[in-house]
Amino acid sequence: MAWFLNFYRCERCAQAWTDEWSCICDDECPHCGARDMSPSRSEDLTELILSNEDCFVVLRSADDAEDEPSYEELGRFSSRAKAEEFLAASDPI
Numbered sequence: 001m002a003w004f005l006n007f008y009r010c011e012r013c014a015q016a017w018t019d020e021w022s023c024i025c026d027d028e029c030p031h032c033g034a035r036d037m038s039p040s041r042s043e044d045l046t047e048l049i050l051s052n053e054d055c056f057v058v059l060r061s062a063d064d065a066e067d068e069p070s071y072e073e074l075g076r077f078s079s080r081a082k083a084e085e086f087l088a089a090s091d092p093i
């Protein structure tokens with residue numbers, strides 16, 4: 001399952017907010033309640049590289065994720081470049 005961080009800006013009150021969800025979907029403004037606001041942009045968080053103290057951890061959102069990303073660890077690497085290489089070589093879902 002894909003996982004996204006969506007960025008919104010309300011067309012009515014101009015407030016901005018973000019929401020994480022398993023799709024790029026419309027949201028309700030948490031400030032004024034305006035409905036059906038479309039995200040201005042989205043970040044794909046399906047695959048992540050986290051830097052740990054001594055390594056880089058590659059995570060991918062589980063196929064059955066719905067309410068939360070349910071990240072699974074795919075591997076640990078000694079450098080970010082190796083982690084990116086791994087992701088580039090693995091098949092996209």
Ligand SMILES: [Zn+2]
Pocket residue numbers: 010011012013014015029030031032033034
């Ligand atoms: Zn609003």
